[in-house]
Amino acid sequence: xxxxxxxxxxxxxxxxxxxxxxxxxxxxxALLPGEIHGLVGENGAGKxxxxxxxxxxxxEFSGRFxxxxxxxxxxxxxxxxxxxxxxxxxxxxVAPDLTVAENVFLGNQPTNAxxxxxxxxxxxxAGEQLSRFGIDVDPMSRLGDLPIxxxxxxxxxxxxxxGARIVILDEPTSALSPPEVERLFTTLRRLREQGTxxxxxxxxxxxxxxxxxxxxxxRNGRKVAETASAATTKGALIEAMIxxxxxxxxxxYTDDLMLxxxxxxxxxxKVDQLSLARSLxxxxxxxxxxxxxGIYGFMGCGQQELSRILFGKLKPDAGxxxxxxxxxxxASTAAARRAGVALVPESRRAMLFHQEPVYKNIxxxxxxxxxxxxxxxxxxxxxxxxxVEQLQIRPPVVGLDLGMLSGGNQxxxxxxxxxxxxxxxxxxxEPTRGMDVGAKNDVINIVRDLRAKGLAIIVLxxxxxxxxxLADRILVLKRGAVVREFKNEPVSKDxxxxxx
Amino acid sequence: xxxSETAPAAGQRARGLAPFLRSQMRNIAPFxxxxxxxxxxxFASPSFxxxxxxxxxxxxxxxxxxxxxxxxxxxxxxxxxxxxxSIANVTGIAVAFFTVQESYVNIANLPLPxxxxxxxxxxxxxxxxxxxxxxxxxxxxxxFIMTLAxxxxxxxxxxMLVRGQIAYKVPSLITTLGSGSIGGIPWIVIVAAIMLLGxxxxxxxxxxxxxxxxxxxxxxxAEYAGLNVKLILGAVMVISAVCSGIGGxxxxxxxxxxxxxxxxxxxxxxxxxxxVGGTSLFGGRGGIGNTIVGLFVLGxxxxxxxxxxxDSFLKILIRGLILLVALVxxxxxQRLREKAAE
Numbered sequence: 072x073x074x075x076x077x078x079x080x081x082x083x084x085x086x087x088x089x090x091x092x093x094x095x096x097x098x099x100x101a102l103l104p105g106e107i108h109g110l111v112g113e114n115g116a117g118k119x120x121x122x123x124x125x126x127x128x129x130x131e132f133s134g135r136f137x138x139x140x141x142x143x144x145x146x147x148x149x150x151x152x153x154x155x156x157x158x159x160x161x162x163x164x165v166a167p168d169l170t171v172a173e174n175v176f177l178g179n180q181p182t183n184a185x186x187x188x189x190x191x192x193x194x195x196x197a198g199e200q201l202s203r204f205g206i207d208v209d210p211m212s213r214l215g216d217l218p219i220x221x222x223x224x225x226x227x228x229x230x231x232x233x234g235a236r237i238v239i240l241d242e243p244t245s246a247l248s249p250p251e252v253e254r255l256f257t258t259l260r261r262l263r264e265q266g267t268x269x270x271x272x273x274x275x276x277x278x279x280x281x282x283x284x285x286x287x288x289x290r291n292g293r294k295v296a297e298t299a300s301a302a303t304t305k306g307a308l309i310e311a312m313i314x315x316x317x318x319x320x321x322x323x324y325t326d327d328l329m330l331x332x333x334x335x336x337x338x339x340x341k342v343d344q345l346s347l348a349r350s351l352x353x354x355x356x357x358x359x360x361x362x363x364x365g366i367y368g369f370m371g372c373g374q375q376e377l378s379r380i381l382f383g384k385l386k387p388d389a390g391x392x393x394x395x396x397x398x399x400x401x402a403s404t405a406a407a408r409r410a411g412v413a414l415v416p417e418s419r420r421a422m423l424f425h426q427e428p429v430y431k432n433i434x435x436x437x438x439x440x441x442x443x444x445x446x447x448x449x450x451x452x453x454x455x456x457x458x459v460e461q462l463q464i465r466p467p468v469v470g471l472d473l474g475m476l477s478g479g480n481q482x483x484x485x486x487x488x489x490x491x492x493x494x495x496x497x498x499x500x501e502p503t504r505g506m507d508v509g510a511k512n513d514v515i516n517i518v519r520d521l522r523a524k525g526l527a528i529i530v531l532x533x534x535x536x537x538x539x540x541l542a543d544r545i546l547v548l549k550r551g552a553v554v555r556e557f558k559n560e561p562v563s564k565d566x567x568x569x570x571x
Numbered sequence: 572x573x574x575s576e577t578a579p580a581a582g583q584r585a586r587g588l589a590p591f592l593r594s595q596m597r598n599i600a601p602f603x604x605x606x607x608x609x610x611x612x613x614f615a616s617p618s619f620x621x622x623x624x625x626x627x628x629x630x631x632x633x634x635x636x637x638x639x640x641x642x643x644x645x646x647x648x649x650x651x652x653x654x655x656x657s658i659a660n661v662t663g664i665a666v667a668f669f670t671v672q673e674s675y676v677n678i679a680n681l682p683l684p685x686x687x688x689x690x691x692x693x694x695x696x697x698x699x700x701x702x703x704x705x706x707x708x709x710x711x712x713x714x715f716i717m718t719l720a721x722x723x724x725x726x727x728x729x730x731m732l733v734r735g736q737i738a739y740k741v742p743s744l745i746t747t748l749g750s751g752s753i754g755g756i757p758w759i760v761i762v763a764a765i766m767l768l769g770x771x772x773x774x775x776x777x778x779x780x781x782x783x784x785x786x787x788x789x790x791x792x793a794e795y796a797g798l799n800v801k802l803i804l805g806a807v808m809v810i811s812a813v814c815s816g817i818g819g820x821x822x823x824x825x826x827x828x829x830x831x832x833x834x835x836x837x838x839x840x841x842x843x844x845x846x847v848g849g850t851s852l853f854g855g856r857g858g859i860g861n862t863i864v865g866l867f868v869l870g871x872x873x874x875x876x877x878x879x880x881x882d883s884f885l886k887i888l889i890r891g892l893i894l895l896v897a898l899v900x901x902x903x904x905q906r907l908r909e910k911a912a913e
Contacts, residue, residue: 384794408797422795424788426855435785435796438778445776488796 077140079104079268080125080156080237085134087120089475092466094120095132096292102237102268107259109279109300110272112289112312113507118272119161119478121289122239125270126158127151157235161242161478165226167215172197174214175229204228205254220247220369224255231258238262239270244278248369248533249568256282274507276305288312313509327561331543336360337395339527340381340412340496345390350376351551354390358496358527363518365542366531367567373551374531375417378500381529382414383407395495408436411495415485417504422485425474429464429484430455432473436488458487463513479510486517496527503537515540535564547571597849597856597904601864601897604847608868612875619878626757632870633763634659634822636863638841640770641814643862644807646845647774647787649854650714652811654703656838657725658696659819660831664729666692666745666820667738667829678736685742693816699725700812704805714808722838729831738829741820749824759821766814771859783807787854839894844869847897849904868893 078101087095095117102108110118123129124136127145136143138154145151165174172190173180175197181189197210206224214222227243244252259269259282273279279286280300288296288311296311340358345351350373358364368374379385381392383401392399394410401407407414413436416422424432433455434441441450455469462483464476473481482502489497502518503511518541522528530541538545545562547555547570555570592599613620638655645652668680669688683691699721706717741749748758774780782803786793794800818837823829848865850857872893876886 382795382797403799403801404794404797405799405802413797414795416795421791424785424792424855427785427788431781431785435781435793435798438781442778444778446778446781 081137083135087132109283109286116289117292155236158239172210341393365538365545367538368548413489413494417501430469616878633759636763637818641811654718654721655815656834658815660834661725662696662816663819663823696816700809704808708801749821
């Protein structure tokens with residue numbers, strides 16, 4: 072970057088706190104036109120908070136906010152949008168019931184002189200934009216019918232092509248397959264040439280190093296480092312992020328890893344010939360006590376549906392579930408819970424009560440065991456407090472509304488609700504997605520503890536690292552069918568990707 | 572009441588007074604409205620702020636209050652029940668239908684002992700609530716449409732039972748509870764108070780009450796927590812119908828007659844009481860405490876307008892405007908709270 076270039080956006084001494092907890096402390100941040108700026112840091116380090124300030128989501132903070140050198144104060148996300156700032160949030164925010172074209176043009180559909188939407192033009196232009204992005208879909212199809220990965224790409228495409236001068240991408244690659252990530256990077260580089268400033272937040276440090284020009288590291292609400300990407304390494308960044316020697320923590324899984332001999336302990340779950348419409352075909356497997364079964368596959372391979380069937384949220388078209396020798400047909404998720412099955416889904420929004428305090432989020436699944444007709448609030452808080460301490464949830468205040476916790480800590484709360492009375496079968500979907508190194512290790516240790524206690528655990532993930540770091544045995548799911556089983560043999564990221 | 576239930580934790584207190592007040596807007600605004608209205612009418616009319624008139628207001632809101640108990644459960648679950656007034660009507664008519672009427676009443680009725688009449692009437696409203704529940708949970712009809720259909724069905728049963736006639740007699744227990752009084756306090760006020768208190772205790776201190784709040788707060792999360800969401804939704808629909816039925820029986824005794832379309836205004840009044848009180852239409856926030864405040868706001872408004880010299884046709888418009896303001900505050904409070912939680 073040339074010295075002395077006028078930043079398109081400059082923040083000085085930004086401080087922001089939530090409920091007395093400081094999320095950002097005196098942060099300076101500058102963004103140059105035609106720059107891809109990577110942002111790394113552990114969960115709760117303040118990256119997302121800073122981005123939400125830039126995007127006009129958080130409007131109350133202290134510090135100076137300058138755009139093109141002029142002091143500005145956004146009163147809403149709309150103001151930020153008018154100033155040419157667009158953001159893709161971590162959580163998918165699309166309109167699933169509208170068409171692909173409507174989603175691409177959300178808010179600025181082309182209209183004719185009468186103010187009517189020009190459908191044909193909209194469909195054509197949406198199709199052109201998406202195909203430039205390498206997405207080949209019918210612009211008039213319903214967005215919700217597409218796989219999640221594709222929906223995320225379309226959301227990203229909408230923001231990238233909205234004409235914004237500043238684009239913020241918060242964990243855009245977590246749901247994307249490797250070729251999709253490649254296409255995203257190509258597009259980002261093209262936008263950079265056109266002078267767009269891009270902020271790229273990711274836990275995948277390799278991605279950050281590959282695509283960004285500058286990297287900024289956050290820790291505990293402070294900016295601890297800012298460096299040119301070319302002048303740093305993954306190890307150095309991890310060290311800056313967690314403030315201690317980090318190499319040992321982040322395993323790359325490119326080398327072969329030896330899976331243990333299959334366990335011969337009792338079979339907790341037997342799945343036989345499970346089929347569901349277009350999602351699953353004749354899926355059969357067993358999960359044993361004291362074993363972690365990993366199920367790997369790309370986005371849309373049927374994992375999500377499989378996990379929902381195991382927890383009684385979806386009903387299979389054919390096939391049987393046998394829990395501890397008894398065939399089960401769960402009429403509701405409550406029936407699955409009573410049979411000893413627990414599920415932690417991949418979406419935090421779907422599994423937590425953001426406006427309720429932490430302790431109610433933890434106690435909800437065990438209220439029938441820790442209370443009778445009447446609630447016992449003191450006991451509830453004690454039970455929650457124990458889990459909060461055990462899982463090192465921060466801040467350790469069980470009365471705090473869940474929405475005030477960072478994403479990684481919320482994810483721990485979602486796990487915590489099942490741990491007071493451990494289930495027989497624990498199904499975890501993407502248990503470490505969007506987590507930083509430290510939190511990932513916490514989750515890995517928790518899962519190992521539970522395995523040692525004799526739980527049967529199923530981990531479903533689209534990230535090979537997640538499956539490799541946890542599983543004793545791995546199934547590869549492809550287009551709804553089990554195509555490969557790895558057991559008692561060497562396995563690596565490459566071998567998994569090849570099988571999928 | 573919800574404010575006492577979610578005792579502010581250490582972190583929340585540190586946020587300062589202004590954000591706390593903002594997050595409590597849905598509890599504070601209705602209360603301020605009540606104080607303002609009471610002060611206004613007390614100033615405008617010397618006959619308003621009297622003990623006698625307080626008794627009038629209490630009696631006037633009793634039937635609405637009994638119906639609103641069940642409706643509070645439904646709205647807390649982010650559902651709606653439009654059949655409450657019709658179910659109240661049909662239950663009141665049913666209890667009269669099973670009671671001996673004077674000879675000049677021209678209804679082909681079925682006289683039974685009082686206890687049997689009451690039990691059959693309650694069974695009828697519970698059954699209608701169960702139909703609502705099954706339509707909502709098993710078939711998956713949105714509650715708005717399901718209860719709209721039930722509104723017609725219940726009205727239809729009422730029509731079939733009385734065929735345009737008016738019945739007057741109800742079992743003596745119902746007559747006492749609906750129109751009698753003890754020590755100067757009308758029984759109907761006591762019944763309403765007991766039911767409101769019971770509803771509050773259930774919502775605040777029982778596991779079922781917690782489930783109602785959680786299902787209303789985030790239905791998907793409740794399902795992923797392994798709660799039987801359909802069972803809970805079904806239960807609130809039945810509770811709503813039974814509360815309506817009780818309100819209907821006592822209402823018939825209170826008015827002194829059972830006839831078609833007797834309860835029509837109670838649909839709007841009950842929904843208004845719950846919503847004006849600040850219970851969120853999006854579910855999960857509010858409670859019986861809010862409903863009580865809402866009842867008083869409506870009661871004071873209706874009663875106060877009679878005490879001041881005002882065009883009686885204008886009254887209807889004023890009630891509508893007050894309801895609109897309450898709705899605006901309801902939606903606005905939700906937004907403020909989300910902002911405070913940010």
